[in-house]
Amino acid sequence: MDRGRLxxxxxxxxxxxxxxxxLEMKVPHGDGLxxxxxxxxxxxxxxxxxxxxxxxxxxxxxxxxxxxxxxxAILWANLHLLFWLSLFPFATGWMGENxxxxxxxxxxxxxxxxxxxxxxxxxxxIIRVQGPDSVLKKAVGRDWKxxxxxxxxxxxxxxxxxxxxxxxxxxVAAALIWLIPDRxxxxxxxxxxx
Amino acid sequence: MDRGRLxxxxxxxxxxxxxxxxLEMKVPHGDGLxxxxxxxxxxxxxxxxxxxxxxxxxxxxxxxxxxxxxxxAILWANLHLLFWLSLFPFATGWMGENxxxxxxxxxxxxxxxxxxxxxxxxxxxIIRVQGPDSVLKKAVGRDWKxxxxxxxxxxxxxxxxxxxxxxxxxxVAAALIWLIPDRxxxxxxxxxxx
Amino acid sequence: MDRGRLxxxxxxxxxxxxxxxxLEMKVPHGDGLxxxxxxxxxxxxxxxxxxxxxxxxxxxxxxxxxxxxxxxAILWANLHLLFWLSLFPFATGWMGENxxxxxxxxxxxxxxxxxxxxxxxxxxxIIRVQGPDSVLKKAVGRDWKxxxxxxxxxxxxxxxxxxxxxxxxxxVAAALIWLIPDRxxxxxxxxxxx
Amino acid sequence: MDRGRLxxxxxxxxxxxxxxxxLEMKVPHGDGLxxxxxxxxxxxxxxxxxxxxxxxxxxxxxxxxxxxxxxxAILWANLHLLFWLSLFPFATGWMGENxxxxxxxxxxxxxxxxxxxxxxxxxxxIIRVQGPDSVLKKAVGRDWKxxxxxxxxxxxxxxxxxxxxxxxxxxVAAALIWLIPDRxxxxxxxxxxx
Numbered sequence: 001m002d003r004g005r006l007x008x009x010x011x012x013x014x015x016x017x018x019x020x021x022x023l024e025m026k027v028p029h030g031d032g033l034x035x036x037x038x039x040x041x042x043x044x045x046x047x048x049x050x051x052x053x054x055x056x057x058x059x060x061x062x063x064x065x066x067x068x069x070x071x072x073a074i075l076w077a078n079l080h081l082l083f084w085l086s087l088f089p090f091a092t093g094w095m096g097e098n099x100x101x102x103x104x105x106x107x108x109x110x111x112x113x114x115x116x117x118x119x120x121x122x123x124x125x126i127i128r129v130q131g132p133d134s135v136l137k138k139a140v141g142r143d144w145k146x147x148x149x150x151x152x153x154x155x156x157x158x159x160x161x162x163x164x165x166x167x168x169x170x171x172v173a174a175a176l177i178w179l180i181p182d183r184x185x186x187x188x189x190x191x192x193x194x
Numbered sequence: 195m196d197r198g199r200l201x202x203x204x205x206x207x208x209x210x211x212x213x214x215x216x217l218e219m220k221v222p223h224g225d226g227l228x229x230x231x232x233x234x235x236x237x238x239x240x241x242x243x244x245x246x247x248x249x250x251x252x253x254x255x256x257x258x259x260x261x262x263x264x265x266x267a268i269l270w271a272n273l274h275l276l277f278w279l280s281l282f283p284f285a286t287g288w289m290g291e292n293x294x295x296x297x298x299x300x301x302x303x304x305x306x307x308x309x310x311x312x313x314x315x316x317x318x319x320i321i322r323v324q325g326p327d328s329v330l331k332k333a334v335g336r337d338w339k340x341x342x343x344x345x346x347x348x349x350x351x352x353x354x355x356x357x358x359x360x361x362x363x364x365x366v367a368a369a370l371i372w373l374i375p376d377r378x379x380x381x382x383x384x385x386x387x388x
Numbered sequence: 389m390d391r392g393r394l395x396x397x398x399x400x401x402x403x404x405x406x407x408x409x410x411l412e413m414k415v416p417h418g419d420g421l422x423x424x425x426x427x428x429x430x431x432x433x434x435x436x437x438x439x440x441x442x443x444x445x446x447x448x449x450x451x452x453x454x455x456x457x458x459x460x461a462i463l464w465a466n467l468h469l470l471f472w473l474s475l476f477p478f479a480t481g482w483m484g485e486n487x488x489x490x491x492x493x494x495x496x497x498x499x500x501x502x503x504x505x506x507x508x509x510x511x512x513x514i515i516r517v518q519g520p521d522s523v524l525k526k527a528v529g530r531d532w533k534x535x536x537x538x539x540x541x542x543x544x545x546x547x548x549x550x551x552x553x554x555x556x557x558x559x560v561a562a563a564l565i566w567l568i569p570d571r572x573x574x575x576x577x578x579x580x581x582x
Numbered sequence: 583m584d585r586g587r588l589x590x591x592x593x594x595x596x597x598x599x600x601x602x603x604x605l606e607m608k609v610p611h612g613d614g615l616x617x618x619x620x621x622x623x624x625x626x627x628x629x630x631x632x633x634x635x636x637x638x639x640x641x642x643x644x645x646x647x648x649x650x651x652x653x654x655a656i657l658w659a660n661l662h663l664l665f666w667l668s669l670f671p672f673a674t675g676w677m678g679e680n681x682x683x684x685x686x687x688x689x690x691x692x693x694x695x696x697x698x699x700x701x702x703x704x705x706x707x708i709i710r711v712q713g714p715d716s717v718l719k720k721a722v723g724r725d726w727k728x729x730x731x732x733x734x735x736x737x738x739x740x741x742x743x744x745x746x747x748x749x750x751x752x753x754v755a756a757a758l759i760w761l762i763p764d765r766x767x768x769x770x771x772x773x774x775x776x
Contacts, residue, residue, distance in 0.1 A: 014591070023605075210408075463640060
């Protein structure tokens with residue numbers, strides 16, 4: 001099993017996910033500017049999810065780049081990650097259509113949490129195959145981002161009991177942490193390849 | 195005709211199928227937790243079909259990997275398989291929306307059966323082109339999985355006359371049999387390539 | 389401009405077209421077998437269009453394979469072909485939902501005709517770039533299939549004034565003519581490459 | 583980060599955008615020729631957007647071809663461009679369904695403007711990475727097309743206050759300017775590579 005087809009398939013699925021999310025923004029029937037106002041929360045949800053899927057695509061690329069041998073475990077860990085990412089359009093649409101109400105916001109947090117866990121599982125699967133000298137293990141290091149994000153998502157889910165806006169702020173914060181491209185792998189790779 | 199473009203096209207179609215299935219899970223209008231309950235059968239159908247399409251993608255990849263020459267027969271046998279896979283979103287949506295009722299469950303079984311037959315036809319087409327020393331023929335061996343699955347699907351279709359739940363159990367069982375990655379081809383390939 | 393990206397992009401668009409067509413087959417709300425009956429014309433339209441798009445993908449691949457230099461003219465002739473192919477889901481859905489009524493069947497014929505013309509224009513653009521010793525020109529020869537199909541489509545469009553079933557029969561006949569893979573290019577290519 | 587995966591992902595997203603736009607052209611329920619008349623503005627909007635997305639795909643390809651090193655800035659500038667392109671189906675559908683009414687036409691102009699700005703930002707990001715001897719910088723030269731288009735879009739947005747038809751004419755004009763393939767990069771590249 002070569003890495004190439006795994007990358008191509010994952011890219012295809014992620015490209016479709018990021019694009020069909022926009023279909024949740026239904027074309028309004030009227031033609032006034034006021035027709036756009038109720039779409040604002042749907043639009044903002046879409047922006048947030050677009051950034052998240054972009055982050056996953058970016059980091060997924062860096063991670064797979066270190067993966068030289070694809071086993072059955074890696075393949076299914078990857079499909080497991082794609083499964084949770086495929087729920088983004090649903091969770092985004094529900095949160096947006098209900099203007100960031102508590103329960104849909106909590107569900108959005110659950111999907112983010114499950115995707116983060118799936119990403120972590122895939123990371124461990126690749127590291128396990130690479131053995132004691134794992135390039136990826138060195139690259140992620142203590143992986144504070146990977147450990148902090150799920151905590152933020154859990155806090156956000158609980159926070160929806162109080163106010164969903166705290167949760168939204170935490171989702172944005174977690175995204176910002178990741179928006180800074182993962183220099184860990186970028187930095188270590190050239191040293192190891194040299 | 196090179197294998198590469200056949201793989202890319204198949205991957206594209208499979209990536210779209212696996213992703214648009216989630217569109218059958220319509221965003222509910224209310225924002226309560228109780229809105230999610232009626233979606234549970236749709237979600238479970240989606241999980242089952244996601245796993246099935248994942249299995250097809252995985253095994254399809256292994257099978258095509260042994261295929262060095264693409265003939266018109268292989269090309270159309272491949273499109274025939276993609277055709278039946280493309281009916282997964284419809285069959286999944288119908289079964290899920292009707293909470294695993296008898297007739298939609300039977301139709302789901304028919305689509306599974308036709309996809310299994312199409313897969314077998316493609317397998318034979320590749321083996322025929324490879325001739326008497328076919329790598330794929332050695333790899334699949336007696337192909338007990340490929341022969342057992344259609345039987346399970348037929349039993350499941352008939353079982354919907356009694357209870358659709360027997361059928362669902364058989365669908366899950368057949369998926370579990372395949373979830374174990376196809377080590378037959380993985381094992382024999384290195385020996386032959388060596 | 390390299391051929392590779394043109395192929396990848398075309399494959400992506402064709403893969404999406406062939407897959408979203410199935411979305412026109414709406415999941416019925418009831419769970420009885422009788423719910424499927426009204427879907428039969430939609431299903432048959434889908435089968436016909438699936439075969440047509442498969443034929444286009446197959447022949448498009450063979451044709452591009454002979455194309456070593458991509459000019460602006462080829463690029464836009466290719467996008468022009470993809471444009472008409474992108475109308476297949478609409479034309480298929482309209483014809484299917486109206487059980488092969490006259491006007492939707494005529495529109496389906498118009499889309500087939502425009503796609504055939506677009507294919508011919510692309511073929512000429514590639515031949516023009518290849519110059520007097522064009523590999524593609526030798527391969528297509530007198531191109532009787534490419535000349536007969538548009539005639540069949542025009543006859544079919546006119547025939548819908550009488551009975552749409554004559555038109556459907558002509559669509560099936562034209563598809564069968566093409567279903568036989570384009571051995572002309574397959575046969576000549578090895579001789580030329582040798 | 584290699585350019586290949588960035589191209590593949592962008593091609594995938596653009597292929598999906600160009601294809602799902604057609605889904606905004608809803609299949610009418612009746613079967614008369616008069617059913618198609620109200621779809622004419624939707625169809626014309628689709629044609630315009632198809633051409634625009636085709637132009638972006640074409641120029642994007644040429645631009646990325648000069649890009650030898652992909653940084654985090656380039657990656658996110660590219661995702662930013664894809665984000666605005668992903669709003670084409672929505673803006674196209676809204677403008678078409680309202681027969682080119684003023685406000686939807688203005689929004690269409692806003693999306694065109696933002697995409698043009700995003701394209702410019704990506705261009706600058708690539709030039710910055712390439713340094714003082716930037717191939718892309720030489721290729722785009724004074725970049726009069728890239729500077730004129732946003733001006734045309736802004737004029738068009740303002741013009742919708744008077745008549746949306748002036749705006750539509752400007753959108754068509756701006757498309758025609760770009761339809762002529764970007765020979766600047768095509769011309770300079772061989773000289774530089776030589």
